[in-house]
Amino acid sequence: MKMKKKTTVKKKKSKASRSKKQKNLCDGCPAICCHDLAMMIEKPKTFGDIDTVSWYLHFDTVSIFIRSKKWYLLIKGKCIYLSDDYKCTIYQDRPDRCRRHHPDECERHGHYHDVVISTPDELLDYLGKKNPLKMKFPKPPHKAKARKIACL
Numbered sequence: 001m002k003m004k005k006k007t008t009v010k011k012k013k014s015k016a017s018r019s020k021k022q023k024n025l026c027d028g029c030p031a032i033c034c035h036d037l038a039m040m041i042e043k044p045k046t047f048g049d050i051d052t053v054s055w056y057l058h059f060d061t062v063s064i065f066i067r068s069k070k071w072y073l074l075i076k077g078k079c080i081y082l083s084d085d086y087k088c089t090i091y092q093d094r095p096d097r098c099r100r101h102h103p104d105e106c107e108r109h110g111h112y113h114d115v116v117i118s119t120p121d122e123l124l125d126y127l128g129k130k131n132p133l134k135m136k137f138p139k140p141p142h143k144a145k146a147r148k149i150a151c152l
């Protein structure tokens with residue numbers, strides 16, 4: 001019985017100290033975590049997948065990043081509830097995802113990206129290097145088009 005009581009006190013202490021540490025870690029930050037929407041996607045495995053992910057990268061607001069072998073689509077932008085002085089204007093009602101975001105592993109302090117891919121060419125380069133079967137991937141459309149024009 002005594003041991004159980006001791007564990008509860010210890011947990012409360014560590015939660016309080018974590019919350020204080022988090023506040024300090026966020027001081028002076030321009031709310032990087034409230035900018036750019038990151039969504040997990042499947043790693044592209046087929047030509048069709050690669051074509052789709054390559055198409056995402058045609059948009060200058062989109063990039064891909066890989067973290068701990070998981071792939072994410074990153075769409076540049078800003079949360080509509082972020083004020084000009086980087087405060088959440090719906091703090092009490094913010095979504096659960098925002099509540100679960102911790103500064104000790106965030107975009108400012110953590111190791112957030114293992115790889116960043118910004119263009120179709122970079123995607124093909126990355127997959128080409130990582131591809132053990134040495135599959136030939138389709139050329140990005142602008143390259144295919146340029147080759148066709150050169151042949152005319």
Ligand code: SF4
Pocket residue numbers: 025026027029030031032033034101102103106107108109
């Ligand atoms: S969680 Fe990270 S990115 Fe977000 S405000 Fe705090 S320090 Fe900045």
Ligand code: SF4
Pocket residue numbers: 033034079080081082083087088089090091094095098
């Ligand atoms: S709801 Fe608030 S905490 Fe969540 S992303 Fe928007 S501004 Fe940031």
